[in-house]
Amino acid sequence: MARLNMVEAIDQALRQEMDRDDTVIVLGEDVGKDGGVFRVTDGLYERFGEDRVMDTPLAESGIVGFAIGMAIGGFKPVAEIQFSGFVYPAYDQILSHAARFRTRSRGQRTVPMVVRMPYGGGIRALEHHSESMEAVFAHIPGLKVVIPSDPYEAKGLLTAAIRDPDPVVFFEPARVYRAIKMEVPEEQYTLPIGEARVVREGTDLTLIAWGAHVRTIKEAAERLAGDKRCDVEVIDVRTISPFDAATVVASVKKTGRAIIVHEAPQSGGFGAEISAQIMERAVLHLEAPVKRIAGFDTIPPLSKLEDLYQPSVDLVVDEVIATMEF
Amino acid sequence: MPVTTLVSYSVQRVEVMDVEGEVDASLMPELSSERIAALYEVMVLTRVFDERMLKLQRQGRLGTFARVAGQEGAHVGAAFALRDEDWMVPAFREAGAFLLRGMKMEHFLQYWGGDERGNVFPEGVRMLPASIPVGTHMLHAAGLGWAMKKKGERSAVLTVFGEGATSEGDFSEAMNFAAVYQCPVVFFCQNNQWAISVPYHKQSQACTVAQKALGYGMPGTQVDGNDVFAVYRAVSEALENARNGSGPALIEAHTYRVTDHTTADDARRYREDAEVEEWRERDPIERLGRYMKKNGLLDDAGETAVHEEAVGKVAEAVAVFEAMEPPPAEELFAHVFAEITPPLAEQRDRLLRRLEGGE
Ligand SMILES: Cc1ncc(C[n+]2csc(CCOP(=O)(O)OP(=O)(O)O)c2C)c(N)n1
Numbered sequence: 296m297a298r299l300n301m302v303e304a305i306d307q308a309l310r311q312e313m314d315r316d317d318t319v320i321v322l323g324e325d326v327g328k329d330g331g332v333f334r335v336t337d338g339l340y341e342r343f344g345e346d347r348v349m350d351t352p353l354a355e356s357g358i359v360g361f362a363i364g365m366a367i368g369g370f371k372p373v374a375e376i377q378f379s380g381f382v383y384p385a386y387d388q389i390l391s392h393a394a395r396f397r398t399r400s401r402g403q404r405t406v407p408m409v410v411r412m413p414y415g416g417g418i419r420a421l422e423h424h425s426e427s428m429e430a431v432f433a434h435i436p437g438l439k440v441v442i443p444s445d446p447y448e449a450k451g452l453l454t455a456a457i458r459d460p461d462p463v464v465f466f467e468p469a470r471v472y473r474a475i476k477m478e479v480p481e482e483q484y485t486l487p488i489g490e491a492r493v494v495r496e497g498t499d500l501t502l503i504a505w506g507a508h509v510r511t512i513k514e515a516a517e518r519l520a521g522d523k524r525c526d527v528e529v530i531d532v533r534t535i536s537p538f539d540a541a542t543v544v545a546s547v548k549k550t551g552r553a554i555i556v557h558e559a560p561q562s563g564g565f566g567a568e569i570s571a572q573i574m575e576r577a578v579l580h581l582e583a584p585v586k587r588i589a590g591f592d593t594i595p596p597l598s599k600l601e602d603l604y605q606p607s608v609d610l611v612v613d614e615v616i617a618t619m620e621f
Numbered sequence: 622m623p624v625t626t627l628v629s630y631s632v633q634r635v636e637v638m639d640v641e642g643e644v645d646a647s648l649m650p651e652l653s654s655e656r657i658a659a660l661y662e663v664m665v666l667t668r669v670f671d672e673r674m675l676k677l678q679r680q681g682r683l684g685t686f687a688r689v690a691g692q693e694g695a696h697v698g699a700a701f702a703l704r705d706e707d708w709m710v711p712a713f714r715e716a717g718a719f720l721l722r723g724m725k726m727e728h729f730l731q732y733w734g735g736d737e738r739g740n741v742f743p744e745g746v747r748m749l750p751a752s753i754p755v756g757t758h759m760l761h762a763a764g765l766g767w768a769m770k771k772k773g774e775r776s777a778v779l780t781v782f783g784e785g786a787t788s789e790g791d792f793s794e795a796m797n798f799a800a801v802y803q804c805p806v807v808f809f810c811q812n813n814q815w816a817i818s819v820p821y822h823k824q825s826q827a828c829t830v831a832q833k834a835l836g837y838g839m840p841g842t843q844v845d846g847n848d849v850f851a852v853y854r855a856v857s858e859a860l861e862n863a864r865n866g867s868g869p870a871l872i873e874a875h876t877y878r879v880t881d882h883t884t885a886d887d888a889r890r891y892r893e894d895a896e897v898e899e900w901r902e903r904d905p906i907e908r909l910g911r912y913m914k915k916n917g918l919l920d921d922a923g924e925t926a927v928h929e930e931a932v933g934k935v936a937e938a939v940a941v942f943e944a945m946e947p948p949p950a951e952e953l954f955a956h957v958f959a960e961i962t963p964p965l966a967e968q969r970d971r972l973l974r975r976l977e978g979g980e
């Protein structure tokens with residue numbers, strides 16, 4: 296089995312799905328000859344030509360609005376937004392149109408479309424290149440929000456997202472893009488949208504994250520196990536909308552403790568929703584308050600202060616110990 | 622019921638100085654020898670600074686940034702037409718204009734080195750920080766222009782953007798607002814023909830950016846963007862008209878991005894070297910140098926001196942930059958609101974306690 300990084304895994308998923316289904320169209324800024332600024336669409340232009348791999352004008356509202364029309368017209372657009380920080384001109388198209396067509400037309404007009412974009416910090420980037428604003432998408436009814444944490448997950452979840460009959464926003468953690476390589480099957484496969492994944496089983500506490508911070512909590516769990524401090528269960532939420540409360544709640548009922556880790560600003564972040572679900576469904580099983588480790592409610596800083604902003608393995612370890620000692 | 626022509630327009634291109642440095646005297650803007658020398662010095666400084674920044678970036682001391690080499694004629698020429706009382710609303714490829722407007726080089730380095738404390742202009746300088754989101758800042762220029770007009774100031778706003786930015790919806794909205802409210806705004810497009818890997822003909826089917834003005838009811842002109850006199854002339858006129866209440870204008874500086882898009886880009890993936898070489902020969906600094914030499918404003922020794930002085934100034938700024946302390950953790954929270962809110966204060970205090978090892 297080939298060892299791929301996340302960029303290669305997504306590229307492969309796109310290529311295979313475009314081979315399989317010729318209604319799949321990739322569009323976005325610099326996705327063609329350049330292969331995307333992160334090279335995620337590398338080789339697609341050469342293979343499928345400019346009708347299926349479209350370099351668009353520089354206009355995010357244009358890209359998403361156009362993709363909605365393509366989808367209604369019988370195609371499956373996979374739109375790339377160059378960085379999630381630049382999706383906001385298209386927010387209106389996503390919220391007011393993509394997410395609503397099915398409901399408004401009582402199922403007659405639908406928008407099977409994927410909007411992919413790199414997101415998140417840890418890459419020493421410019422302003423607007425490090426945000427983690429997934430919660431403002433999870434808040435939109437009618438929209439699915441998928442966030443892979445590693446190359447294997449990315450390939451399977453993206454393939455599922457493209458085949459999904461509804462609009463999906465697909466957040467790719469830029470920090471993971473080239474950080475890890477792992478075995479990814481050459482053949483196509485899908486992973487379920489709407490099911491969280493237990494990454495590591497444990498009995499004392501449940502650590503919950505998505506995207507780049509699944510790695511953070513996994514490392515924290517391993518360190519805690521190595522130090523014989525406690526046995527932590529690790530959950531990768533995978534899709535924050537629809538959110539799989541059942542898997543999380545079952546885990547917390549078992550462990551009695553939960554910490555949610557995300558780099559997005561704490562207030563109103565998706566961690567709050569998870570915490571609320573745990574309170575509603577498992578409060579009597581709790582041994583300690585549910586905790587969030589999150590970004591500050593500030594603009595993400597530039598590189599010099601970035602490490603302070605990002606949840607670290609050290610911080611997670613300390614908070615787990617504090618919760619165990621509660 | 623005849624068919625009548627309601628409007629017909631033409632779009633002009635202005636060139637003042639050719640590649641050899643010969644000028645059309647009838648079009649030459651009014652500029653004293655001292656001002657021309659000053660213009661040349663800023664353009665050279667901008668080039669030297671840009672090259673030094675590239676080295677710093679390659680050494681890992683700066684983050685990703687957009688180079689300006691080859692576009693000094695356009696954005697320096699335009700900013701040179703500003704008066705202190707005018708505003709500038711930039712994009713991110715106008716380093717020369719930042720220097721001209723008084724931003725210290727060490728602060729520019731500090732910002733691009735990942736410390737937002739560098740994103741500050743000297744008191745009184747009317748300029749907004751770089752706008753990384755493409756094509757969305759021109760609306761601010763329109764609103765600022767309205768504010769200047771409302772306050773009865775005789776000042777104008779210069780906003781700068783690339784041709785890619787003209788594809789964003791906000792560009793249209795900014796042009797329309799500026800025209801509807803007759804705001805004193807000059808929309809200055811550095812059409813360097815490439816928006817990362819997308820060439821102009823894939824960006825737009827309009828033969829010129831300049832003609833986009835016509836749909837909004839404002840004049841549009843194209844100038845040779847590597848001809849600093851043409852740029853200066855067109856922008857000075859448009860700014861003066863704006864200050865005088867004649868409303869906004871669009872100026873397209875037709876130039877070329879001879880560098881990669883940013884330090885993270887590799888332009889060889891998507892375009893031919895031959896095209897780049899052709900444009901290198903139209904270098905705006907060399908062209909101005911030729912004019913100055915022909916007119917007794919510069920000789921070889923002077924040319925070397927200007928260059929060396931620029932190298933010295935840049936070296937001093939780099940030394941100051943390298944001696945800077947990293948920002949303290951409090952900086953994260955310092956300017957989110959006019960006054961820090963209780964939840965933020967709590968987050969800040971928790972972080973500080975943790976850093977002190979107290980938690
Ligand atoms: C809204 C938005 N979309 C995408 C980007 C990513 N991006 C940065 S620069 C750029 C191309 C800009 O082209 P142009 O406006 O012509 O200016 P140039 O870089 O050529 O000076 C793109 C797509 C961005 N910064 N902002």
